[in-house]
Structure formats: C-alpha cells, structure tokens
Amino acid sequence: MTQQTPLHARHVELGARLVDFGGWDMPLHYGSQLEEHHAVRRDAGMFDVSHMRAVDVEGPGATSFLRQLLANDVARLATPGQALYSCMLNEHGGVIDDLIVYGRAPGRYRLVVNAGTAAGDLRWIVAQAGAFAVTVAERGDLAMIAVQGPNARERAAGLLPPADRALALALANFHATSLALLDGSVFVGRTGYTGEDGFEIMLPAEHAVELWNRLAGAGVRPCGLGARDTLRLEAGMNLYGNDMDEATSPLEAGLGWTVSFGPGRDFVGRAALERARAAGVARRQVGLLLEDKGILRAHQTVHAGDAGDGETTSGSYSPTLERSIALARVPAATGTMVEVDIRGKRLRARVVKPPFVRHGRARIQL
Amino acid sequence: MSNPLPADLRYTESHEWVRQNPDGSLTIGISDHAQHALGDLVFVETPEAGRVLAAGEACAVVESVKAASDVYSPLAGTVLEANAALAEAPEKINADPYGDGWLWRLKPASPAAFAALLDATGYQRLLAAAE
Numbered sequence: 001m002t003q004q005t006p007l008h009a010r011h012v013e014l015g016a017r018l019v020d021f022g023g024w025d026m027p028l029h030y031g032s033q034l035e036e037h038h039a040v041r042r043d044a045g046m047f048d049v050s051h052m053r054a055v056d057v058e059g060p061g062a063t064s065f066l067r068q069l070l071a072n073d074v075a076r077l078a079t080p081g082q083a084l085y086s087c088m089l090n091e092h093g094g095v096i097d098d099l100i101v102y103g104r105a106p107g108r109y110r111l112v113v114n115a116g117t118a119a120g121d122l123r124w125i126v127a128q129a130g131a132f133a134v135t136v137a138e139r140g141d142l143a144m145i146a147v148q149g150p151n152a153r154e155r156a157a158g159l160l161p162p163a164d165r166a167l168a169l170a171l172a173n174f175h176a177t178s179l180a181l182l183d184g185s186v187f188v189g190r191t192g193y194t195g196e197d198g199f200e201i202m203l204p205a206e207h208a209v210e211l212w213n214r215l216a217g218a219g220v221r222p223c224g225l226g227a228r229d230t231l232r233l234e235a236g237m238n239l240y241g242n243d244m245d246e247a248t249s250p251l252e253a254g255l256g257w258t259v260s261f262g263p264g265r266d267f268v269g270r271a272a273l274e275r276a277r278a279a280g281v282a283r284r285q286v287g288l289l290l291e292d293k294g295i296l297r298a299h300q301t302v303h304a305g306d307a308g309d310g311e312t313t314s315g316s317y318s319p320t321l322e323r324s325i326a327l328a329r330v331p332a333a334t335g336t337m338v339e340v341d342i343r344g345k346r347l348r349a350r351v352v353k354p355p356f357v358r359h360g361r362a363r364i365q366l
Numbered sequence: 367m368s369n370p371l372p373a374d375l376r377y378t379e380s381h382e383w384v385r386q387n388p389d390g391s392l393t394i395g396i397s398d399h400a401q402h403a404l405g406d407l408v409f410v411e412t413p414e415a416g417r418v419l420a421a422g423e424a425c426a427v428v429e430s431v432k433a434a435s436d437v438y439s440p441l442a443g444t445v446l447e448a449n450a451a452l453a454e455a456p457e458k459i460n461a462d463p464y465g466d467g468w469l470w471r472l473k474p475a476s477p478a479a480f481a482a483l484l485d486a487t488g489y490q491r492l493l494a495a496a497e
Binding site (some may be wrong): 017028029032033034037226229230293294295297316317319324343 | 406408411429431432433434453
C-alpha cells in the first residue's frame with residue numbers, strides 16, 4: 001500500500017506525474033523537471049517532503065543519548081535552534097540513515113529522517129534509547145514543505161505576521177525556530193537539500209494545503225522529486241540508498257567530515273570506524289564530470305587504471321552545468337582522470353571535488 | 367492524452383513511429399506518448415549510416431534527465447542517415463516528436479513490412495488499453 005502525504009490531492013490537481021518513492025506516492029514533476037530545477041536555482045521552488053519523518057527526542061537524558069546514537073556530536077550545537085547533519089551507524093560502522101538533528105532547547109531535539117528508512121530508524125532509536133531518560137515521539141502529524149531558491153526565504157516570510165516574519169528572516173544558516181503562528185506548532189529551519197538558500201517548514205498536516213497554496217500565490221513554483229534529485233546531486237549531497245547504505249562506511253561515502261572523533265564519546269560504530277581508519281580506507285567518494293558526450297548514471301563501472309575499478313553511485317545530466325555529473329566510489333589511489341563504462345563504451349571523466357554547484361554557480365572548472 | 371495521432375504513420379508496441387517517404391525510405395521516431403512519458407530529453411544516441419538493423423533491434427538511446435531508454439528498430443533494413451541536429455538539441459523530440467524530432471531514416475529490407483505495422487487506430491487502442 002503506497003502512502004499519501006496531506007498534499008497528495010493537490011499534486012493530482014496540479015497534473016503531477018506520480019511515482020513510488022520509499023513507499024510513498026510522490027510527485028516526480030509537474031510537467032518539466034528541467035524548468036523546476038532552474039526555478040530553484042534562479043528564483044524559488046517548493047517541494048512536498050512530508051514523506052520524511054520528524055522524530056522528537058526529549059528528556060533529561062536526550063543529549064547523552066544522541067551523543068551515543070549519532071556519529072556527529074550534538075554537543076557541537078552551541079546556540080539554540082542550531083542544526084547538525086549526521087549519520088546514524090550500526091556497530092559495523094555502516095550507515096543506517098543520514099539525518100538532520102535540530103537542537104531546540106536543552107533536552108529537546110528534533111530529528112528528520114528519510115522516508116524509506118523511517119520505520120527501521122524508529123525501531124533502532126527506541127531500542128538504543130534503553131536506559132536513557134528520554135521519550136521518542138514519531139511526528140506523523142506534521143507535514144513538511146521545503147521552500148528553496150535565492151528568493152525562497154523572502155517569498156515565504158512575506159506570508160507571515162510581522163513578528164514571525166522577523167524571526168524567520170533572522171535565522172542564521174542551519175538554524176531553526178518555532179513561530180508564534182498556530183500556537184507555536186509551526187517549525188521553520190533554514191536548511192535544505194538543494195544547495196540553495198531556503199526554509200524547511202514543518203506544520204500540522206491539516207494546514208499543509210493552505211501553506212502550499214499561499215506559497216504558490218507568492219510565486220513559489222511546485223517542484224517534484226526529479227528536480228530535487230538533480231539539485232542535490234549538483235550540490236554534492238548524498239542520497240541514502242544510492243550513495244551509501246548499511247554496508248557503506250561514512251568514511252567511504254564522502255561523509256568523514258560529519259563524524260566527530262573527539263575524545264570521551266563512545267558512539268555506535270566508533271570502534272569499527274577507528275579500525276577501518278587504522279587499516280586505511282580503501283575507497284573514497286569523488287565527483288565525476290563527463291568529458292565525452294553521454295550521461296552518467298548510477299552503477300556504471302569506473303576504470304581508474306592501475307588503481308583499480310570503482311562504481312558510480314548517482315549520476316545524471318546537470319541542468320545548471322549542461323554537462324553530465326556523478327558521484328562515484330573509487331579506489332583511494334584514483335588519479336585525476338578515469339574512464340566510465342557506458343553501454344560498453346569507455347568514456348572519459350574528470351575527477352572533481354563536489355559540490356558541483358552552489359548558490360546558482362558552478363563550483364568546478366568546466 | 368488527447369492529441370490525435372498522425373493517420374499517415376505506422377506505430378509499434380514499443381512506441382516508435384514510422385513514416386513512408388515518396389522514395390520508399392522510412393523515417394523513424396518516438397511517439398508523442400513516449401516523449402511525454404520520458405520527460406525532458408537531454409541526450410540522444412542514434413545509429414550510424416550504413417548500419418544493418420534487424421526488426422526489434424535496440425539501435426538508439428534517448429536519455430531524459432532521469433533515465434536512459436532504448437529505441438528499437440520497427441523493421442529490418444539499412445540506416446541511411448540519422449538526425450544530426452539531435453546531438454545539440456535533443457529537446458526537439460519533446461517539442462516536435464513527429465517532425466524535427468525524427469531519429470533516423472531506413473532503407474527497408476522488405477517493402478511490405480511497413481504495412482504490417484500498427485496503424486493509428488491500432489496504436490490508439492493500445493494506448494487506451496494501457497491507461
């Protein structure tokens with residue numbers, strides 16, 4: 001049974017092409033994936049991301065618990081409302097999921113996890129919570145809309161009463177706050193998955209359609225998961241299940257920067273990652289820019305000469321660069337040029353450091 | 367979709383169309399239904415002139431932002447030319463699938479094969495059944 005978000009009927013009315021994503025019936029695009037992509041890079045677009053799951057972890061033991069549960073360290077959250085990107089690992093150092101954790105107040109955190117992994121995540125989190133003084137609450141009552149693009153914050157904040165507007169516009173990057181609106185039940189984070197500025201807005205599901213319609217009225221373009229995927233790939237952001245999974249260490253998935261190895265903290269997976277580091281990590285994640293004509297896709301073989309072979313984990317046409325790009329897992333000794341096998345032909349690709357695009361501009365040499 | 371299918375063309379179950387030209391050669395492309403299902407096209411690989419194709423042989427690839435799809439030769443024959451304009455402008459297939467978005471021209475191995483393909487009514491029925 002595929003699930004539907006509170007905005008499902010709206011997507012149907014808008015003529016969206018719907019696809020199954022992580023067990024949810026979600027819009028792939030509303031006509032043109034390319035135009036939706038460009039709307040986010042150049043103006044403002046919105047995504048229904050209500051399939052993602054908010055999980056509130058609260059209680060006197062919440063900080064200690066999350067310092068054990070997550071590979072990044074919530075003790076890094078210095079100011080109220082600050083957010084942190086982290087992997088949640090198993091004992092073997094494999095990635096169960098990647099998530100955002102918002103520190104709302106002392107002892108109050110909100111995690112946002114992926115749709116396809118949410119049920120398993122919940123079971124894991126509850127099992128790990130064991131002896132800690134915490135409550136774990138799945139917030140299936142919330143809808144989530146991501147408003148992204150250079151004009152996104154201004155358009156979205158313009159819909160708010162003056163005090164809330166000021167609060168939202170004052171948010172620093174990677175920070176969140178509750179608004180006064182709807183008795184404090186609207187939560188706004190200056191976060192996203194596109195490489196552009198913007199907000200992610202969580203609110204009671206019954207108000208989702210109203211917010212969506214008002215954003216549309218303010219000139220924010222509905223965008224589907226297709227554009228979301230090309231935007232995140234250009235931004236060099238991993239997609240769980242493509243670029244990493246339970247069999248992949250964050251050290252091999254370009255996520256070493258999210259693992260906090262500071263002393264005095266025994267997070268799940270730490271011992272395995274330290275063993276892997278001591279042994280030498282054999283593979284690394286890189287970006288690829290195709291030099292020949294064609295399109296890189298996931299699961300193509302990457303030939304890195306004497307260093308050995310690797311594989312693309314995500315690949316697409318980049319609408320911003322008008323070239324094909326990919327993320328790939330390759331042998332650690334891979335040089336600056338590789339060949340990618342596309343339908344039996346070996347095409348040349350240059351190894352680059354993601355992100356490919358940020359804030360509307362190319363970040364690699366073309 | 368409500369756009370009427372061009373009545374002078376023949377079609378396949380894999381959503382190619384075929385036009386018979388006055389000189390007996392055939393022009394081949396993908397249907398409006400196919401281009402719509404694929405979405406914005408960003409890359410096209412067409413067969414080389416001179417290549418000999420079997421009926422049903424995968425010989426071209428059209429890639430949308432999201433995925434690559436094979437295009438099959440509706441009939442056996444020899445490739446006369448491919449649409450070179452698509453290399454720089456694959457979006458022509460989206461904009462004009464039955465015109466500027468043609469893929470390749472074929473010299474058929476058998477002149478009778480064209481008439482054996484689906485006509486517009488047959489293809490329309492196939493699309494209706496799939497909905």
